[in-house]
Amino acid sequence: MPIIEADGLSKTYRVFQKKEGLLGALRGLFRREYKEVRAVDGVSFQIEPGEIVGFLGPNGAGKTTTLKMLSGLIYPTTGTAQVLGHVPWKREDAFRRRFALVMGQKNQLWWDLPAGDSFELHREIYSLPLDQFKRTLGELTDLFGVGSLVRQPVRELSLGERMKMELIASLLHQPQLLLLDEPTIGLDVVAQVTIQKCLRDYNAQRGVTILLTSHYMRDVEALCRRVLVITHGKLVYDGPLARIHEQFGQTKLVRLQFENNECPPGLERYGEVARREGPVADLKVERGQVPEVLAAILGAYTVVDMSVQDPPLDQVIAKVFESGSNGELTTKDTKGHEGKK
């Protein structure tokens, strides 16, 4: 049975339209005009137990709104969802004991107390038996490598340490589903990598299902085999991360090294020259034309070395976001994912 089953989830907000200037503000006191904003528009997907799925999209695309619906904070305008077998927005305690939502920008630990005190509070809130709590806490502090910091006031911790504590707090009740909204926001690369490793290890050990949003492609590449891409409230891609290149990266990057320490002229006819430095040139070539172009170049020049690469993932994603906003993409491909079965 899938852990998350979203079926046609839509959320429409009514946004007050403030008129310009004082007169407009006065008019607004008596008659208000509202605009309907579709934050999420007919989103459907399923997530199986143990998966780590990345949820990508530009700011305002509807990621957080979707997470809020799945965690029961808000209910949808239309559509349904089953999370861990519950309808999330009914907020039954049985449901709330089995998942956790961590928002990288929100602090749930008590600022002036050691994290250990906040953990105690969590133990009470979730009514965890003492021995189980101690065991879980011991395992988690070992895994995250923060055992010695548990008694230090939270305000004295670094951002990375604090995020680890936040994650520990949300894992104490051993949730089966972890919803993460920007878990590495503001962290330096080292801290990001540690958090990624912790999450990966925890997922491997406990089989917890994770759905995470992030603006750092590195997080997604390190953790997720499958991604969902959402723009303007619509799901535009659902499938393996590796195939996002095939679907959206229309070009490949061909790197050529010529002899004699300089590039020959006339490369422009094969594709856009992205970079030219000494004997090395980077060419952007349409995916389908790579073999012909390579054959032609090898026939015309003496090439010392060459490679064909996908462009960096974040560039591809940026393109997906852009194309979504132009309405070029449809959701026809969203069923074609080959996630873990």
Add this chain to the structure above:
Amino acid sequence: MKYAKILRISLVERLVYRADFFVSTLFRFLPLVTTFLLWDAIYDSSGSTEFGGFTRDKMIAYLLLVQISRMFSSMPGLSGSIAHDIRHGDLKKYLLQPIDMIAYLLSYRIAHKLAYIATTALPYAILFFLCRHVFTSFPDFITFSAYVASLVLSFMLGFFFEACIGMVGFWFLEVTSLFYIVGILNFFVSGQMFPLDLLADWLPGWVVVLLQNLPFQYLAYFPAMVFLEMKTGWELAIGLLLEAAWAVFFFLLARWMYRLGLRRYSAYGG
């Protein structure tokens, strides 16, 4: 009991701020001194020995006792923090975790009050000792029990009343002016400035009757009057019953507002 544990942890947290408590208590006495001086001047210049049944000593005793009432009934920051949580989305934690906001805040507030009373007991004891001459007699056991009951009820009433005010934030984005108005109004009609009996001289009778049945008087006036044995017999019994009724009323109102508010919050925001 999970809320008892929350209380204990909150208590630890509050005690982190004991220096803040201590300083704020000291400075709370300052306005009290000016109020005393003001009443001294009023009694001196008017030439009369009593106002609305209050002699000069009784007035001082009343004003001291009002401080004790406020020690139980005042809820600094409660409505503001609820409105803040609603507005900034911090309300989430009560929706995501198996916990009830009002019960949680109540546990937290009890801890806050216990810490507050513990840290201010000594300065208050000194103050009352210095002013001991204004108290003619100590109330008997039954009166004192009624006094304690009125204080506990004033805590409950104050808590649920302020919680309701804070939850207005579910419906209106900006509520600070409302808090301000309620605060100012409360200051006068709860009898913090002077005993409500004095109003009988300049306000129409029905207004005084209204004020004496509103919930505000229980936040300051009523407990003080119980201690001074100026509410006795039936008046005392009915007063306590009415106080309990108001506490229950605001408890139910708070639950109702919380339910409606969450429904609205889940539909529009979050």
